[in-house]
Amino acid sequence: MSVLLKKEMRLSASILSYLFIAFGFMAMIPGYPILCGVFFITLGIFHSFQNAREANDIVYSALLPIAKSDVVKGKFLFSAMIELSGFLIMTILTLVRMTVLSDSEVYRKNALMNANPFYLGVALLIFGMFNFIFIGGFFKTAYKFSKPFVIYIVVAFLMVGVAEALHYFPGLKALNAFGFDHIALQLLLLLCGALLYVALTFISYKKACKSFEMIDL
């Protein structure tokens, strides 16, 4: 497993994949749709797929003494590593906002989404959608990535829009909780996001392995 990840990191990754992890810091920007940071992190991963295609990485990998499913596994491992690194930053900053900055006026007066466990859950769901739509779509051909990426962009921004708007709907104010308010509900939503992330990634990985096994390179 580490060999696959090493290959991804050293040969096919774009530097932007690593730099764009820093978009996790958008969790601290007040008055900004902070979930956009998730999209930018996935945009960084997209650059690595672009890099890999230009470098003939898929065929090179298929020629190595590894199973074809390992080629797919390498891409998923790398993507998950970047996503979870970004998520770690977002989680730490969310905790900062929930604790030391919970009464900060600049965040209290923020009309947009608050950084809380619900936000983290939606972030995981968007990462899961990236794995499901983009990576799964890419492995249908192992070279065409524009269509799955455009579909992902539309879905991701719809999700950002819906998540930003939800707390304005009657009865859903708890989604925008501050500090440790409504913590049980908030943690439940985070758990749902985490489970969906795992499920979407796993289903996509299985589908991608199957598709990649079938295609001619």
Added chain:
Amino acid sequence: MNIVEINNVCKSYPAFRLNNVSFSLESGKITGFVGRNGAGKTTTIKSMLNLIHIDSGDISYFGLPLAGNEMEIKQRIGYSTGTVSWYPRKTIREIVDVTKSFYRSWDEEAYQKYMKLFSLDDSKKPLELSEGMKVKFNLLLALSHRAEVLILDEPTSGLDPFSRDELLEVFMTLKEHGVTILFSTHITSDLERCADNIVYIRKGEIQASCSKTDFVKQNGQPNETLEEIFLRLEREAKV
């Protein structure tokens, strides 16, 4: 002894069909795989590497069927092409450093030896290498994991006559070390120089698979060179 066996391989595309392709590679020999552009050389080679799925037929290496033993077989074979370069913007050192982790029999001594022999500089990137040097780099990767069989897809295409000659010299040296080589080409004079056996393909069908001497005996006319024989056979097939 045959080290690679290809039996009745078929692969259909909308506009092309590989039809019952069968031939074998003799251990420690150089086999030239010849045919004009679009004859089916690359499709056959891709089938041999399991990069494409064959409709029917069997491929085996070292007595092991490719299906079910792909990883084991790929530990023992090497592939090079003159038309594609891998990771053009990474240094040779970076590519080698990652690649060697995948091979259990990576031989650092052999790597250093071939680096010297091929005059490669590991701080260079494939982008900065000439076509001939790119092929040598691919050979270096294959030979450093002690590949017993080398499958080379048009390694001499796009090379100037001097680089071609140099590369053919390398093939001869490798043969002396017991390496089995299959190289596809449409440059028939390459075969004259170094091939022991010839596999001749036309429109997806094998026309001949035998030693070079037998091929000339069976198909040649007095004083005809190998190139003249192929040209005549292709012209006759067209009529």
